[in-house]
Amino acid sequence: MKISVIGCGYLGAVHAATLASMGHTVVGIDVDPAKVEQLGRGAAPFHEPGLDELLRDGRSNGRLRFSSDAADAKDAQVHFLCVGTPQDKTSDAADLTFLVSAARTLLPHLAAGAVVVGKSTVPVGTVEMLRGVLARRPDVLLGWNPEFLRQGTAVKDSLVPDRLVYGVDGGRGAAFNPSTGAPLGVTAALDAVYEPLLRAGIPRLVCNFATAELIKSAANAYLATKVSFINAVAELCDASGADVGELSEAMGLDPRIGNRYLHAGLGFGGGCLPKDIRSFRSQAAGHGVAAVEDWMRLVDAVNLGQRSRTVDLAAELCGGTLAGRSVTVLGASFKPDTDDIRDSPALDVADRLAAAGAHVTVTDPKAVNHAWRRYPRLRFETSTGRALEGAELVLLLTEWDEYRQLSPSAAGGLVRRRVVLDARNVLDADAWRAGGWVVRGLGTNAGMPTGGAAPATTAPATDRVPASRAR
Numbered sequence: 001m002k003i004s005v006i007g008c009g010y011l012g013a014v015h016a017a018t019l020a021s022m023g024h025t026v027v028g029i030d031v032d033p034a035k036v037e038q039l040g041r042g043a044a045p046f047h048e049p050g051l052d053e054l055l056r057d058g059r060s061n062g063r064l065r066f067s068s069d070a071a072d073a074k075d076a077q078v079h080f081l082c083v084g085t086p087q088d089k090t091s092d093a094a095d096l097t098f099l100v101s102a103a104r105t106l107l108p109h110l111a112a113g114a115v116v117v118g119k120s121t122v123p124v125g126t127v128e129m130l131r132g133v134l135a136r137r138p139d140v141l142l143g144w145n146p147e148f149l150r151q152g153t154a155v156k157d158s159l160v161p162d163r164l165v166y167g168v169d170g171g172r173g174a175a176f177n178p179s180t181g182a183p184l185g186v187t188a189a190l191d192a193v194y195e196p197l198l199r200a201g202i203p204r205l206v207c208n209f210a211t212a213e214l215i216k217s218a219a220n221a222y223l224a225t226k227v228s229f230i231n232a233v234a235e236l237c238d239a240s241g242a243d244v245g246e247l248s249e250a251m252g253l254d255p256r257i258g259n260r261y262l263h264a265g266l267g268f269g270g271g272c273l274p275k276d277i278r279s280f281r282s283q284a285a286g287h288g289v290a291a292v293e294d295w296m297r298l299v300d301a302v303n304l305g306q307r308s309r310t311v312d313l314a315a316e317l318c319g320g321t322l323a324g325r326s327v328t329v330l331g332a333s334f335k336p337d338t339d340d341i342r343d344s345p346a347l348d349v350a351d352r353l354a355a356a357g358a359h360v361t362v363t364d365p366k367a368v369n370h371a372w373r374r375y376p377r378l379r380f381e382t383s384t385g386r387a388l389e390g391a392e393l394v395l396l397l398t399e400w401d402e403y404r405q406l407s408p409s410a411a412g413g414l415v416r417r418r419v420v421l422d423a424r425n426v427l428d429a430d431a432w433r434a435g436g437w438v439v440r441g442l443g444t445n446a447g448m449p450t451g452g453a454a455p456a457t458t459a460p461a462t463d464r465v466p467a468s469r470a471r
């Protein structure tokens with residue numbers, strides 16, 4: 001099929017590349033000419049495992065190209081809208097400006113009977129609003145196909161998704177021919193797009209527009225709830241002498257609960273979860289559903305509270321004040337395996353430490369190039385070893401494998417004080433303590449003394465910390 005993908009960011013670039021890998025002829029359209037140029041060269045403008053290979057394949061077999069001219073989408077039978085829907089600057093609601101602008105730009109180039117399908121995460125009512133934008137083209141069919149991919153595993157998530165959701169006009173009842181059961185309209189078009197996935201047995205759910213629009217926000221709200229729940233319990237663990245790691249392990253073994261998203265730590269960030277739960281809250285408020293509204297407000301507050309707790313604990317580990325202290329932050333991206341720094345908890349905490357007077361050095365395997373211009377108060381270092389030199393406190397804020405595997409003795413030879421705040425609760429605390437380190441986590445401090453009594457260390461380096469894989 002001939003397909004266009006409008007908006008080639010984290011979602012759209014992956015969607016375009018995976019559709020081309022399924023055999024479709026795809027043009028990706030983006031308003032950012034630098035991004036278009038880079039994608040056209042077969043190079044991803046961001047770190048996403050497996051994407052470069054798909055872009056290069058698509059380029060060499062001629063099935064994938066990129067353009068900043070919407071007219072290049074004119075031959076497509078199906079257009080996917082993948083532009084951003086960030087949080088509005090003055091409220092919790094989603095900003096749909098990019099979506100409206102993309103639909104307007106596409107309008108003069110739509111072929112007769114074309115299908116326009118949104119993939120962005122949007123509030124209920126968005127399809128109806130876009131129908132208004134496309135009103136002079138009643139022949140164009142509209143659908144919503146929310147996307148559930150996760151950055152870091154986006155290629156795999158797109159090629160082997162847990163499910164496909166189609167939002168269609170009139171819902172499931174209108175999606176199939178009542179006598180033959182054959183799919184109709186948008187359902188038939190999307191079945192043709194995703195034919196290899198359906199053949200592989202990926203479940204496909206057909207629903208009405210409102211349901212399709214709400215599913216992604218509800219899914220993210222549930223995941224955020226799980227994270228904030230265990231983080232709230234982590235605080236109770238620290239207050240009561242329990243250990244949240246042992247507690248969540250035991251809880252997660254119950255198959256009704258499961259261990260995913262049940263790991264206490266610094267909490268979530270990124271370009272999706274925070275703005276999606278706020279949009280969900282705002283939608284609930286608009287519909288007068290106070291329970292969801294209050295719930296989301298609490299989930300958000302607990303999540304942001306983890307950042308404050310981390311800063312407070314860092315100050316405590318520095319003897320009560322951060323002023324003048326040399327602090328090293330491991331991690332800048334909002335989560336491992338991506339270079340995305342949108343609403344990164346790690347950078348937020350690092351910046352607050354600097355605001356409190358600490359000399360903060362941040363390192364990250366992939367995100368330094370994205371971060372350094374945006375955070376003038378912070379010093380950035382691409383080598384983990386150099387970043388650790390002379391630190392009086394180390395904070396692990398993004399759980400890259402590289403940091404989980406750090407050698408306590410090698411790291412100990414570089415720092416001035418062997419004190420680590422593992423705000424992701426991923427280090428082997430016993431091994432680090434055996435290496436002479438004071439180790440603190442979030443919810444894992446049962447029986448630990450408080451205060452800044454962490455000893456200075458003079459232990460020599462026995463082996464070197466591996467240099468980071470800087471971009």
Ligand SMILES: NC(=O)c1ccc[n+]([C@@H]2O[C@H](COP(=O)([O-])OP(=O)(O)OC[C@H]3O[C@@H](n4cnc5c(N)ncnc54)[C@H](O)[C@@H]3O)[C@@H](O)[C@H]2O)c1
Pocket residue numbers: 006007008009010011012029030031032035082083084085086098101102103105119120121122147148149150151271272
């Ligand atoms: N990032 C994820 O992991 C993910 C996962 C699922 C769903 N989503 C949703 O997908 C949507 C996009 O997210 P993202 O992370 O890819 O955002 P992004 O900011 O990385 O990408 C958006 C892209 O759209 C482009 N754009 C803006 N206006 C345009 C226009 N008029 N025409 C063409 N291109 C235009 C921008 O230049 C940018 O490249 C959001 O609604 C998000 O919630 C994201």
